[in-house]
Amino acid sequence: MNTPRKRVVVAGGGTAGWLAATALVRQLSGLIDVTLVESEEIGTVGVGESTIPTIRTFHEFIGVQENDFVRATHATFKLGIGFENWDRLGDHYFHPFGSVGRSTFVADFQHFWLEGRKAGFGGDYGDYSLEQQAAMAGRFGASGDNSLGYAYHLDASAYARFLRGVAEGAGARRVEGRIASVEQDGESGDITALVLASGERIEGDLFIDCTGFRGLLIEQTLKTGFEDWSHWLPTDSAFAVQSEATGDPVPYTRAIAHGEGWRWRIPLQHRVGNGIVYDSNFLSDGEARDRLLQSLDGPPLFEPRLLRFTAGMRKRVWNRNCLSLGLASGFVEPLESTSIHLVMVAVTWLIQNFPFGPDNTAVADWFNARSRHEWEHVRDFIVLHYAMTHRDDTAFWRERAAAAIPDSLAARIQLFREAAIAYQSQDDLFRVDSWVAVLIGQGVWPERHHQLPAMLPKPQLQAALNDLRRNIVGAVERMPSHAARLAQIADETREREVL
Numbered sequence: 001m002n003t004p005r006k007r008v009v010v011a012g013g014g015t016a017g018w019l020a021a022t023a024l025v026r027q028l029s030g031l032i033d034v035t036l037v038e039s040e041e042i043g044t045v046g047v048g049e050s051t052i053p054t055i056r057t058f059h060e061f062i063g064v065q066e067n068d069f070v071r072a073t074h075a076t077f078k079l080g081i082g083f084e085n086w087d088r089l090g091d092h093y094f095h096p097f098g099s100v101g102r103s104t105f106v107a108d109f110q111h112f113w114l115e116g117r118k119a120g121f122g123g124d125y126g127d128y129s130l131e132q133q134a135a136m137a138g139r140f141g142a143s144g145d146n147s148l149g150y151a152y153h154l155d156a157s158a159y160a161r162f163l164r165g166v167a168e169g170a171g172a173r174r175v176e177g178r179i180a181s182v183e184q185d186g187e188s189g190d191i192t193a194l195v196l197a198s199g200e201r202i203e204g205d206l207f208i209d210c211t212g213f214r215g216l217l218i219e220q221t222l223k224t225g226f227e228d229w230s231h232w233l234p235t236d237s238a239f240a241v242q243s244e245a246t247g248d249p250v251p252y253t254r255a256i257a258h259g260e261g262w263r264w265r266i267p268l269q270h271r272v273g274n275g276i277v278y279d280s281n282f283l284s285d286g287e288a289r290d291r292l293l294q295s296l297d298g299p300p301l302f303e304p305r306l307l308r309f310t311a312g313m314r315k316r317v318w319n320r321n322c323l324s325l326g327l328a329s330g331f332v333e334p335l336e337s338t339s340i341h342l343v344m345v346a347v348t349w350l351i352q353n354f355p356f357g358p359d360n361t362a363v364a365d366w367f368n369a370r371s372r373h374e375w376e377h378v379r380d381f382i383v384l385h386y387a388m389t390h391r392d393d394t395a396f397w398r399e400r401a402a403a404a405i406p407d408s409l410a411a412r413i414q415l416f417r418e419a420a421i422a423y424q425s426q427d428d429l430f431r432v433d434s435w436v437a438v439l440i441g442q443g444v445w446p447e448r449h450h451q452l453p454a455m456l457p458k459p460q461l462q463a464a465l466n467d468l469r470r471n472i473v474g475a476v477e478r479m480p481s482h483a484a485r486l487a488q489i490a491d492e493t494r495e496r497e498v499l
């Protein structure tokens, strides 16, 4: 017997809404109908321009070609994040994508590197990252057998428009209008329809709340509750402004700490995205705005826009027949740019475990547990940057250094301190190399490491480490500049259009 087609209603057309609609129609169009409701009058949050490498897998999943995407969203390539002033004023470290050095089955690379450092020839951890060296040299592209781990910087509004084109082309229906009320079944409490200001009713079986911070369905209607993490991540405000580009875009995001938070700099092909994130208990809005404007390299393109947020997540991201995605489901902090990734993972899990039955309680429970694990892992990684600071120049940083941290993070830090062990469990986003780069960058030095590398004769270890570094230097020299690679993509796209 055929199951009737499920009616999926996506509320909201920001990055989250259009990502969900695109993936759902691309993968399940024979089984479901997808309708997306959005309101131009309300608009989108307009930020969210730095991504992580999982975006490429997701694009493959939904059939998006890299060149089309790069052209449509004025994207640049991102090889990692440069952190300035996080551990101490004036210091600098890099969190690269891709793997660092070469691990063995017995011991991860950091143990070999630490042994090399002990012997005086290890250099910096980042010397063994192709991505970091390419980023510092402003290069990007294929180089022999060396493939790069990379993501993109993108124009958020252009990305939502691009996805909309793909989704509508694949059969998603878009309805313009403001959702005025949400109808629920009197007995079960399930959502039955969205009622628009025009009076139109959009009925559905599964509702996806992508209405941003307001969480119109998941919170305002279903009263799901929010788990507040602001005691661990107290920044609560940001100003965002775009500025004119003044030079070639660098292939990495800059995260520059200031006295009461940090600033981002995200270079696109046609402009630069800038923002300042801060704790409003320590810095006034006026001071934050001025600090941001004074830091710009080029003239601002419009007035800075103020955004307020609270770090945390919904107690259940999936409640009754409603799954929340994007800002409606919560927000950790823009540092490490994980929010769009969390949308992509959740949409992928939804597609892989779509609720076709009349009772989906077990699916929702399982989904919630899995999401919680993922979110808490991301939260811990971000808290690490604040908690392990050695800055004591402002009250904000002194408070961060002294604040309690989640037990799960404390255990990780202790493991690294004691034995240089970092790990990635199933469903964890951040790899061993990422944890090591940030732990070391924040000045967490292990007391001991695995003794296998100490068994190697020192000249052999030194030669192996030198080889790794030499290969990277050679590979970077053979790469085109980032600007040249972007120009090449523009040419390729133009040629295809002419043909």
Ligand SMILES: Cc1cc2nc3c(=O)[nH]c(=O)nc-3n(C[C@H](O)[C@H](O)[C@H](O)COP(=O)(O)OP(=O)(O)OC[C@H]3O[C@@H](n4cnc5c(N)ncnc54)[C@H](O)[C@@H]3O)c2cc1C
Binding pocket: 011, 012, 013, 014, 015, 016, 017, 037, 038, 039, 040, 042, 043, 044, 045, 046, 047, 048, 049, 050, 051, 156, 177, 178, 179, 180, 210, 211, 212, 213, 214, 216, 238, 240, 275, 307, 309, 325, 326, 327, 328, 334, 337, 338, 339, 340, 341
């Ligand atoms: C300061 C800051 C910096 C960030 N930086 C990054 C980053 O670098 N990388 C990253 O991955 N993420 C980042 N994020 C998060 C990222 O911006 C979001 O995850 C992403 O944009 C998705 O937003 P959204 O679609 O959930 O919400 P929104 O963009 O707010 O979209 C909400 C949608 O709902 C619609 N809507 C709302 N109410 C109604 C209604 N009543 N009727 C009809 N429609 C309605 C709106 O019109 C809109 O279409 C950042 C967030 C902030 C706050």
